[in-house]
Amino acid sequence: MEEKPVAEKITIGHVHMSGCTGCLVSLADNYEGLFTLLDNYADLNYCLTLADVRDIPKMDVALVEGSVCINDHHSVEDIKKARENATIVVALGSCAAYGNITRFARGGQWNQPQHEAYVPIGDLINVDLHLPGCPPSKEAIRNVAVMAYLLLRGTDEQKELAAAYLKPLMDLAQRGNEACGCDLIYDVINQGICMGCGTCAAACPVRAITIEGGKPNVDRDLCIKCGACYAQCPRSFFNFDVMNQFEAISEAIDAAMGKGDE
Amino acid sequence: MVLGNYKNCVSARAADPAILSASQDGGIVTQLFAFALEEGIIDGAIVAGQGDEPYKPEPVVATTVAELMEARGTRYTICPNVSMIKEATRSYGLDKVGIVGTPCQIQAVRKAQLYPMGMRAVPDKIALAIGIFCMENFPYQGLETMVEDLCNVKMESAVKMDIGKGKFSVYTERGAVSQIPLKLTHKFEQGGCHVCLDYVANLADVSTGSVGSPDGWSTVFTRTKAGESIWGKAIEAGYFETKPIEDVKPGLDLVTKLATDKITKNQKTLDERASFGVGKGLRNPYI
Ligand SMILES: Cc1cc2nc3c(=O)[nH]c(=O)nc-3n(C[C@H](O)[C@H](O)[C@H](O)COP(=O)(O)OP(=O)(O)OC[C@H]3O[C@@H](n4cnc5c(N)ncnc54)[C@H](O)[C@@H]3O)c2cc1C
Ligand code: SF4
Ligand code: SF4
Ligand code: SF4
Numbered sequence: 001m002e003e004k005p006v007a008e009k010i011t012i013g014h015v016h017m018s019g020c021t022g023c024l025v026s027l028a029d030n031y032e033g034l035f036t037l038l039d040n041y042a043d044l045n046y047c048l049t050l051a052d053v054r055d056i057p058k059m060d061v062a063l064v065e066g067s068v069c070i071n072d073h074h075s076v077e078d079i080k081k082a083r084e085n086a087t088i089v090v091a092l093g094s095c096a097a098y099g100n101i102t103r104f105a106r107g108g109q110w111n112q113p114q115h116e117a118y119v120p121i122g123d124l125i126n127v128d129l130h131l132p133g134c135p136p137s138k139e140a141i142r143n144v145a146v147m148a149y150l151l152l153r154g155t156d157e158q159k160e161l162a163a164a165y166l167k168p169l170m171d172l173a174q175r176g177n178e179a180c181g182c183d184l185i186y187d188v189i190n191q192g193i194c195m196g197c198g199t200c201a202a203a204c205p206v207r208a209i210t211i212e213g214g215k216p217n218v219d220r221d222l223c224i225k226c227g228a229c230y231a232q233c234p235r236s237f238f239n240f241d242v243m244n245q246f247e248a249i250s251e252a253i254d255a256a257m258g259k260g261d262e
Numbered sequence: 263m264v265l266g267n268y269k270n271c272v273s274a275r276a277a278d279p280a281i282l283s284a285s286q287d288g289g290i291v292t293q294l295f296a297f298a299l300e301e302g303i304i305d306g307a308i309v310a311g312q313g314d315e316p317y318k319p320e321p322v323v324a325t326t327v328a329e330l331m332e333a334r335g336t337r338y339t340i341c342p343n344v345s346m347i348k349e350a351t352r353s354y355g356l357d358k359v360g361i362v363g364t365p366c367q368i369q370a371v372r373k374a375q376l377y378p379m380g381m382r383a384v385p386d387k388i389a390l391a392i393g394i395f396c397m398e399n400f401p402y403q404g405l406e407t408m409v410e411d412l413c414n415v416k417m418e419s420a421v422k423m424d425i426g427k428g429k430f431s432v433y434t435e436r437g438a439v440s441q442i443p444l445k446l447t448h449k450f451e452q453g454g455c456h457v458c459l460d461y462v463a464n465l466a467d468v469s470t471g472s473v474g475s476p477d478g479w480s481t482v483f484t485r486t487k488a489g490e491s492i493w494g495k496a497i498e499a500g501y502f503e504t505k506p507i508e509d510v511k512p513g514l515d516l517v518t519k520l521a522t523d524k525i526t527k528n529q530k531t532l533d534e535r536a537s538f539g540v541g542k543g544l545r546n547p548y549i
Binding site: 026029131132133134135136137138139140143165168169187191192193194195196197198199201202203204205211213214226228229231232233234235236237238239240242243244246247249250 | 266369
């Protein structure tokens with residue numbers, strides 16, 4: 001038996017704003033991995049879908065899904081409270097990070113026709129990291145949870161690794177709260193660094209991207225503004241310090257999740 | 263670090279003459295995927311298949327050796343192999359995906375594994391990533407100009423193209439060879455290649471290329487545990503002939519030199535981009 005590096009769990013809350021719960025389903029989609037997380041690393045101390053805790057408590061990590069309807073004062077209070085009570089706020093999924101499909105909301109539907117304006121959470125509070133995707137990948141949520149644990153409870157070496165791992169996601173949060181397939185145009189192709197790998201096309205959940213003449217072509221009327229394409233593009237960020245250790249890091253995460261290599 | 267982390271490096275070629283008949287170099291990519299497919303190590307591989315214009319490849323998910331054979335040879339133009347990486351695990355239903363790609367494509371695969379944002383269920387399903395060495399690539403129109411205008415060969419009659427010893431060479435089906443100095447091709451290079459800091463696919467499980475080994479042979483690096491184990495099994499099963507890299511000419515010295523040249527040149531480009539404008543620069547993806 002390997003000894004656990006530290007015994008004390010962190011607390012994680014799931015805060016549901018104007019989301020679809022698909023981000024939470026993605027967390028649950030880790031199946032036994034979720035149990036390992038909850039057994040060894042984190043207590044889920046707030047999650048209206050799964051537990052009977054009514055008010056947002058103090059927590060180490062808030063996984064916030066959904067954007068904020070500024071015409072709904074409860075929502076606005078909730079997001080502020082989440083910021084106040086959490087050490088690390090994660091914009092979980094594309095609605096929280098970038099607005100995503102709620103960018104297209106414009107009111108006029110029963111029975112709150114005045115609920116017309118939605119903003120990504122980063123427009124109202126400081127967000128520590130973005131984890132885009134619609135849905136966000138289950139593996140990425142798991143990685144962020146494990147890394148947050150190492151950051152807060154690990155040895156110095158583990159803290160350093162976790163900080164390096166999380167940095168590009170923190171940089172994404174600093175970069176801004178707007179996303180679109182146009183990011184590939186502005187920040188990759190127009191910058192002269194697209195090399196036609198096709199990753200963006202694979203990442204897009206609505207197949208809005210095709211590679212034509214070696215470069216992505218975005219059907220902008222299909223695009224739901226999730227930001228996955230830019231975030232996944234190896235020419236948005238590529239952190240050699242972490243990527244050069246991909247094998248060791250994958251093994252470490254597998255080991256943490258009890259999936260030792262046989 | 264210019265050659266990346268690796269466990270072992272050899273000069274090798276496929277044992278199967280049928281594979282060698284139309285492979286680019288030692289047929290390493292095709293032979294290793296064929297072995298992995300037969301052994302159930304992968305259940306398919308994303309390769310550069312035939313597109314609808316001559317020498318314009320299209321990514322395909324090959325699930326048979328016949329499909330792998332169709333994809334042999336280097337096409338010096340962009341083939342977005344990573345675009346199929348999620349689909350391979352969806353409609354194709356693969357659990358153990360093989361993929362071949364240039365160094366940048368292998369970087370994309372590893373980023374998708376460590377930071378999967380639009381890539382659910384991809385990270386655990388990459389069973390064998392084979393990287394091919396790459397100095398630069400060309401958009402299709404650039405390649406067409408090089409072949410048709412500069413080499414005076416019709417794209418449809420080309421059977422092989424090769425970059426080596428300072429020349430770009432085109433071989434035709436009727437046995438002619440047309441060559442131009444590599445420096446004439448520089449202006450057709452894809453711009454995005456000029457910030458690339460990887461020559462020998464440092465992040466692949468196994469990487470291979472022609473440089474360092476004699477014609478018809480390949481230089482092969484095994485890099486990860488998975489790569490080492492699959493390569494070891496293939497050698498044991500008699501799928502490859504190998505020679506120690508120290509015993510072949512020009513060997514690792516030339517690989518190291520070319521890798522260093524590429525990285526030095528492209529690092530300079532990155533540095534210049536930082537002050538490209540007046541008090542303003544262009545974006546650097548690595549910081
Ligand atoms: C753009 C480019 C530049 C290269 N530059 C160098 C170099 O500077 N030095 C060097 O030593 N080697 C270079 N290579 C690699 C070399 O040309 C061979 O691809 C490699 O040695 C594999 O040969 P093989 O006989 O083992 O493979 P084969 O058995 O012939 O199989 C080749 C495999 O490569 C895939 N492939 C072909 N074209 C592409 C493409 N455009 N994108 C992605 N996959 C493709 C095919 O699908 C096939 O599976 C380059 C390759 C490419 C595509
Ligand atoms: S993922 Fe990035 S580098 Fe790759 S094709 Fe798309 S925009 Fe270009
Ligand atoms: S193009 Fe696709 S991946 Fe990119 S932002 Fe739009 S919907 Fe998302
Ligand atoms: S030079 Fe680099 S960016 Fe260009 S195709 Fe080769 S590996 Fe990709």
